[in-house]
Amino acid sequence: MTRHAPQEPTRRFEPSYRLRDDAAFYAPSLGCGGCPDFETCGGLHTDAGVFDCNDFCSCGDPALCDAVCRNKPDTFFERYLEIGGFDLESTPRVAALVSPGLPPIVPLIGHKYSRQAVLNEPVVAVPLYELFHMGSGQPLVRTRAELAARFRISEGAVVIASGVDRDIKLEAWWAFADRNLIYATLRDLGIALVTVPNFSLFLNVPRPDNLHSIKRIALGWAELMAAGIPSALHLNARTDRDYARWARFVRERSEVEIVAFEFGTGAGAPNRIDWHVDRLCRLADGTGRPLTLVVRGGGQVLQRLRRHFAQVVLIETDAFARTLKRRRAELTEAGRLRWPRISTPKGAPIDELLAHNFVTKRAALLLTDFAPPGQSERSARHARRPAQHADRETGQGSFLTQLDATLQARAVPADLQRVVVAAES
16 A cells, blocks of 8 residues: 655545546536635636545645645645735736847756766756755856856856756745845856746645645746846646636736746646647737747647747757767658667766757757748658657657758758768667
């Protein structure tokens, strides 16, 4: 029998997709109408057969539970006051900032380990939580030179700090006491863009916990912007009402120019990703001005998103993750990107492998998911069923016939030694 941590819910809903909210298919839960949070929350519409979200309050030890729940009145009141209520309208207004110019594909560099050389990439993303000590909140780097050395990137590189990570790091970030030090450090480092921490919206917790996370995302974005740091508002949502609230927030605040989304976990599940994409596209269409979307994962839906957003920027995680596992990108004659395992001597640096994988993966994306619609559709007809990898990014369609034109246009570095064409096995 599996033992649950005392702060985790003990009631199980199998299969878990029964907890997904969809007002188009399911009736509202009977107990939601009289809830004091109903106007903000909108109620639940699931296949779980719950009376209201209080049915999700099933932790083994309420004293250790960290969920925002009305069944713990004193703690609930404190958590409610720390964010100034669940309504997004009370989020402070901020001035618009100049948005950085970004390429469509930005490689994520998680760390410098097993590398010796400086990665020659003009624009990179790094984990936001690798810039600070998660216990004390003290900066781990304070200058551009220290930042470059920590990740072995160019001092002149444009750097995005990605706020997507495990919940333990997000909660540590929220608990940092010296916010001014955090923001001053990000300014001193010249971070071009921060994607705001994506506080989780769990399905098996009472809704006030979700509403608390949504408000923290909005406040975190406003704080960064007020400190003069360009930021992308992360659009975490569990229900249609959540998306409607975000849509109104973005529509009424012209200072929101960049939004972010992460498909690497639950939102990217095959039977849920379309639901999220539809609502993101509606949000973009209803804003009335151009929006930039920064995404992690979701390679299979990038073309759809690009038809609605002025620009879609992919923080590409696959190449770095596969390099660490000693996988080398190869493009088959059929136009399929595969990642066979290779052997490297013990202690040998992986700089060449990392650079090769970035170049090859970028070339594939630029000629498929980021290609003009007509070109992408032609490639898709020859593509095999995509295999899903890190952050649910997919295998690639055929593009060998277009590779020369792309190189001539300088869309990717013209180093063909790094692009391996292999016979189909």
